[in-house]
Every structure is written in C-alpha cells, then in structure tokens.
Amino acid sequence: MKLSEKRTLKKKEQILLTAITVINQRGYGGATMEEIAAELLMTKGSLYYYFKNKGDLMYQCHNFVLSQAANDLKDVLEGEGTAEKILRSMIATHIDYVIDEKETNNLIIEPRSFFDDYQLESVLKLRKYYSSLFDQAIEKGVILGEFYVEDPFIVRMMILGSTNWIQQWYRPEGRMTKDELKQNFGDHIVKLLK
Amino acid sequence: MKLSEKRTLKKKEQILLTAITVINQRGYGGATMEEIAAELLMTKGSLYYYFKNKGDLMYQCHNFVLSQAANDLKDVLEGEGTAEKILRSMIATHIDYVIDEKETNNLIIEPRSFFDDYQLESVLKLRKYYSSLFDQAIEKGVILGEFYVEDPFIVRMMILGSTNWIQQWYRPEGRMTKDELKQNFGDHIVKLLK
DNA sequence: TTAAATTTTAAATTAATATTCAAATATGCG
DNA sequence: CGCATATTTGAATATTAATTTAAAATTTAA
Numbered sequence: 072m073k074l075s076e077k078r079t080l081k082k083k084e085q086i087l088l089t090a091i092t093v094i095n096q097r098g099y100g101g102a103t104m105e106e107i108a109a110e111l112l113m114t115k116g117s118l119y120y121y122f123k124n125k126g127d128l129m130y131q132c133h134n135f136v137l138s139q140a141a142n143d144l145k146d147v148l149e150g151e152g153t154a155e156k157i158l159r160s161m162i163a164t165h166i167d168y169v170i171d172e173k174e175t176n177n178l179i180i181e182p183r184s185f186f187d188d189y190q191l192e193s194v195l196k197l198r199k200y201y202s203s204l205f206d207q208a209i210e211k212g213v214i215l216g217e218f219y220v221e222d223p224f225i226v227r228m229m230i231l232g233s234t235n236w237i238q239q240w241y242r243p244e245g246r247m248t249k250d251e252l253k254q255n256f257g258d259h260i261v262k263l264l265k
Numbered sequence: 266m267k268l269s270e271k272r273t274l275k276k277k278e279q280i281l282l283t284a285i286t287v288i289n290q291r292g293y294g295g296a297t298m299e300e301i302a303a304e305l306l307m308t309k310g311s312l313y314y315y316f317k318n319k320g321d322l323m324y325q326c327h328n329f330v331l332s333q334a335a336n337d338l339k340d341v342l343e344g345e346g347t348a349e350k351i352l353r354s355m356i357a358t359h360i361d362y363v364i365d366e367k368e369t370n371n372l373i374i375e376p377r378s379f380f381d382d383y384q385l386e387s388v389l390k391l392r393k394y395y396s397s398l399f400d401q402a403i404e405k406g407v408i409l410g411e412f413y414v415e416d417p418f419i420v421r422m423m424i425l426g427s428t429n430w431i432q433q434w435y436r437p438e439g440r441m442t443k444d445e446l447k448q449n450f451g452d453h454i455v456k457l458l459k
Numbered sequence: 460t461t462a463a464a465t466t467t468t469a470a471a472t473t474a475a476t477a478t479t480c481a482a483a484t485a486t487g488c489g
Numbered sequence: 490c491g492c493a494t495a496t497t498t499g500a501a502t503a504t505t506a507a508t509t510t511a512a513a514a515t516t517t518a519a
Binding site: 078079082113114116117120 | 495496497498499500
Binding site: 101222225228229235237240259262263 | 292294295372378416419420422423425426427428429430431433434449450453456457
C-alpha cells in the first residue's frame with residue numbers, strides 16, 4: 072500500500088471519529104456536513120473526497136461504533152466466568168455504549184430513513200448479530216442450569232429495550248452513578264432469568 | 266359558538282386524525298405537509314389556515330394521542346382489582362398504544378427536534394404525568410403488600426423501556442399475537458415486582 | 460339575493476442543506 | 490527542482506419541503 076493511501080485511510084478514520092461526536096450531539100438528521108467539516112477545520116467539499124455522500128458517511132459511522140460494540144460483547148461472551156457473571160458484564164458493556172455513543176450507536180433510530188438498500192441490509196445484519204450475542208449468553212445460562220427461561224426471545228427483547236431506554240433518561244449528574252445503574256439493571260435482569 | 270367555528274373545529278380534528286396516520290407511517294420528520302394535505306384531498310396551503318405551522322400540527326397530534334393514552338391509563342388505575350391486575354391492565358393498554366400509534370405516541374422520539382420551548386414544556390409535563398401513573402400503580406402494590414420493590418424508579422423505567430421497544434420488533438404477522446405479548450410482558454414484569 | 464366572512468387554491472418565495480466541479484494548492488518522489 | 494498525483498477550496502447548483510400570498514371559490518346570514 073502506498074503512503075498516500077495509508078494517509079487517506081487515516082484521514083477517513085479521523086473524519087469518522089469527528090462525525091461520530093457530531094452525530095452524538097445532534098443526531099443523524101441534525102448533523103450537517105458543514106458542521107462536521109468545520110469541526111475538522113476543513114470545508115464540506117472535502118468530505119466528498121472521502122465519502123460518496125452523507126448517507127455513506129452516516130452508514131460508516133454507525134457501522135464503526137456498532138461493530139466495535141459487538142466486538143466488545145463478543146470478547147466478554149467468550150471470556151471466563153459463570154453465565155450470570157458474563158451476562159452482567161455484557162449488560163454493563165452495552166449500557167456504556169448506550170450512554171456514551173448515545174446517537175451513533177442508537178439501536179432505536181429507524182435506519183430506513185438514512186440508509187440505502189445495501190446499507191440497510193448490512194446494518195440489519197449487524198444488529199441481528201449484536202442481538203444474537205445476548206441470546207447466546209442466555210442460552211449458555213440455560214444449558215448450565217443457571218438460568219430458567221420460558222421464552223428467551225422475549226427476555227432478550229426486554230433486556231435490550233430496557234437498557235436502550237436508558238439513553239432517554241440517564242443524566243451523569245443524576246442521583247445514580249453509571250456503576251450503580253449497571254449493578255441495578257444486572258440484578259433486575261438476572262431476576263427475570265431465575 | 267358560531268356554526269362556522271364549530272365546523273372549523275371539526276375540520277381541525279379531521280386534519281389531526283389524518284396527520285396522525287401519516288405520522289404513524291412516516292414518522293414526524295418524514296411526514297410532509299404535502300402528503301397530509303393530499304390525504305385529505307386538499308392542498309397544503311389550506312393546512313396553514315388551521316395550523317400555524319408544521320410544528321404546531323405535529324405538537325397537537327402528539328398531544329392528542331398521548332392525552333388519550335394517559336386518560337385510558339388513568340381509568341385503569343382508578344378501576345377495581347388487585348394491584349397486579351391493574352398493573353397488568355395498564356401494561357396492556359400501553360402496549361396497544363405502542364403498537365397502534367407507533368410513531369405519534371412515540372415516547373422514544375427526541376421531542377427537542379420538533380417542538381418549540383412552549384410546546385416542549387407541555388409535552389414533557391404530559392410525559393411525566395404519563396410515567397407517574399405507572400409509579401402510582403407500583404406504589405399501590407407496595408402499600409398493599411402485593412409488590413416488593415427496591416427502587417421503584419428503575420422498575421418503572423424498565424417497564425417503559427422494554428414495552429416501548431416493542432415497536433421496534435413487533436409484527437402483527439409474527440409468531441406471537443398481541444394478547445400473548447401482553448400476557449408475556451405482564452408475567453415478566455410482575456416477576457420483577459415480587 | 461347579495462354582501463361579508465370563510466375557506467381553498469396554485470403559484471411564488473424562502474430556507475436549509477446536500478452535492479458538484481473547476482480551479483488552486485499541497486505533497487512526495489525521481 | 491519540477492512533475493504527477495493527491496487534496497482542498499469556494500462558489501455554483503440542486504433538492505426538498507416549509508411557508509406566504511393574493512386571488513378565487515364557497516358558504517353564511519340578513
């Protein structure tokens with residue numbers, strides 16, 4: 072790979088990271104090419120040298136963060152410990168992303184509005200994979216006899232729903248620390264599984 | 266009240282109801298004045314005779330549906346039965362709105378993007394009231410000794426989060442009927458409260 | 460019936476952004 | 490250095506949808 076190509080790649084990632092912070096502040100719809108460019112001290116025209124269009128940039132941001140989150144989850148899932156310990160740890164990881172990457176990683180947002188058909192398919196596939204990691208964690212507990220679950224699908228949806236909702240109300244300056252929150256959610260969810 | 270005023274009011278409600286269906290299909294952002302007008306067999310200019318602007322129309326739609334949902338919940342809350350029965354019934358009602366008024370009643374959407382300061386304040390107040398009805402249902406159960414809850418706030422947030430999330434995945438043609446869904450969620454949530 | 464009030468229309472305007480593009484500039488290499 | 494390639498710019502253009510407006514059509518009520 073040529074030097075210039077390497078530099079281009081690095082720049083692309085810089086743009087991605089900046090775009091992610093803008094998206095987290097303004098949402099996908101509210102983030103303008105102008106603001107993203109300004110943040111990078113360049114003009115919006117340049118962005119089109121690196122990305123086909125806004126949708127492409129948004130898509131890559133979403134993928135970037137969601138892939139990273141999925142990888143983190145996978146590491147936890149494949150780590151040591153009881154099923155309960157693993158699930159609690161996955162919940163904690165997920166909550167971190169829900170809070171810190173509020174918008175970019177937002178599983179709530181309707182992806183149909185932003186992405187074209189190809190992108191949509193890939194996003195949905197990634198989201199499905201992400202969800203399946205929780206299924207695996209639950210299944211593991213069931214197999215080991217740690218968990219008892221009547222309908223794993225519903226429980227998984229309750230886990231994702233209740234945790235994704237956190238981004239609607241959690242404020243760092245509120246009465247609960249993030250650690251307390253994780254502990255609390257872990258307790259309640261484990262209760263559902265016994 | 267003059268006849269013409271009465272007719273205007275009726276027309277306003279017609280517009281509201283139509284706008285609500287359009288919003289439910291396209292979301293707040295995706296609903297255009299053009300499409301709403303077309304649906305009513307009028308031109309978009311007319312809408313401005315009845316509503317100040319798009320934000321005003323969106324706001325009134327949101328309020329209309331959310332108020333109605335809140336009233337329904339209130340009726341249930343004040344009805345007869347054990348705390349468990351009442352809470353299950355409230356959950357069922359909420360799920361109906363989550364599914365049927367997918368977008369308009371969407372508590373997930375960031376209201377800051379659509380509403381002006383005055384509207385925002387009133388929307389947030391209404392949402393707070395809506396949440397408080399669940400708090401009351403939980404509290405009732407605690408007082409009666411039916412429920413045991415360590416942190417009612419967290420439980421309420423888990424209820425709202427997990428149920429609001431339903432709109433992301435529920436499909437009427439799926440394997441679960443709405444009634445099974447309500448039963449299922451009721452069971453799980455009650456488990457959290459004992 | 461007819462004048463005033465109400466309602467609707469169609470076209471023009473505004474506004475906000477995304478996107479394109481030709482020219483200018485910067486970079487790295489022989 | 491000086492050429493070729495890569496990058497950036499700023500201005501022009503395109504797009505989408507909201508909003509305004511003046512005139513036309515309709516309804517109401519005396």
